[in-house]
Amino acid sequence: MAKGRLILVPNTLDFGAVAVLQAPDLGEVLPLGVIRQAARLTHWVAENAKTTRAFLKRVDMVVPLGRPLQDIVIAELPRAAKGRPAAAPDLTPLLAPALQGIDLGLISEAGLPAVADPGAALVQAAHAQGIVVTPLAGPSSLLLALAASGLNGQSFAFVGYLPVDAAERAARIRELESISRRAHQTQLMIETPYRNEALQAALLGHLQATTLLSVSCALTLPEGFTRTDTVARWRASPSQLPTDKPAVFALLAT
């Protein structure tokens, strides 16, 4: 029997930022071909079953679901421990539908699954089982922030979260600035929204005045913005960052 595929379905970037009833028509923010494929999937793996059902309701408003929502099977990924995926549990049981010939969707809370979220281990397990992996195109807050930054897009790195401890964070910021200077490589990072201001302060405190710093918030939403400036200019007038919306920080040492 032919195996099913693991289909990576992008989510919008508006989760948590707007109530579902105010959310834009899904057809405005995802390609119709993606919505069509999402509508026919009967089995899913997700970070969160509840928000996936909300997503499927939005799908249904554009392309009717292939079967009633209550008959769609949604399994949740185990909560990921921070750090190396090597420590993750065996995810092969979650792939059972695909091994039985049924296409399986993977979706995250926002943007592309398996990028800056725990889905990568499931994708790796799929490859190990000989399951074909098909990624569908959708928004990525990291790449939108990079594009909008104007910083080097020919060499860039995403490094996730910085340490919370102040001394470790300062050392990490200096290390990233040094890597950026040596490799002429943009360094991208994220932070939990309520710590956005603290990360901005740490970056302004420890980066050199000529380094370029870019901050993007709430991209694809009406209030979204990107600011790119030298650290000297940021210091002269810091931005007020939202405490409830994710931001992407990018630096390029010159």
Next chain:
Amino acid sequence: MAKGRLILVPNTLDFGAVAVLQAPDLGEVLPLGVIRQAARLTHWVAENAKTTRAFLKRVDMVVPLGRPLQDIVIAELPRAAKGRPAAAPDLTPLLAPALQGIDLGLISEAGLPAVADPGAALVQAAHAQGIVVTPLAGPSSLLLALAASGLNGQSFAFVGYLPVDAAERAARIRELESISRRAHQTQLMIETPYRNEALQAALLGHLQATTLLSVSCALTLPEGFTRTDTVARWRASPSQLPTDKPAVFALLAT
């Protein structure tokens, strides 16, 4: 007078892979909200005016253009020299429409503008002029390849092209493997399509047997595929890679 914005418009990933007449309906591969915004823009900066007109014809089939195609102004970016954008010419003249209050589109040959292409310098010039930069969501072959690879999506770097000289390329491959091991960071790279096989051979020749290698080709097209395997398995059975379609290579040292 209020300035216009610089709007970053994503392109599809099917350029060069399909004839325009066979190309999928743009509504299948880009969000309707993006197509709607592209349709109303009257001024563009592009890598190539001819392919941008072909793109706008596809836009017009979904959302009628705000004015006739021949009245839409398309300026071309200067051909970028490889290397540091610091060497680039002053791009401010290209921003004249935005400085005069007209929204200006930026588009590349494939995927998101200013990522792995010469548009970043224009975006940086826009920030320097106080022009608001608005990125629209669309496909990125790099991020699709990363998501589909199953390799670490919590820390990754895109490093562009490797050196063509064999000895330099071998040294660079070993350097990237060493960075990947130390930082547990996925390293992504691209190659000119006719050198895909040569890059595969070099990677298989110089990486360690336990390193994970992922190759993605033609993602979002029917013939697209992603293979992730240890270097040992790749050596046992290399893949035949297309010589006319771009591939993304990713490695993670374990």
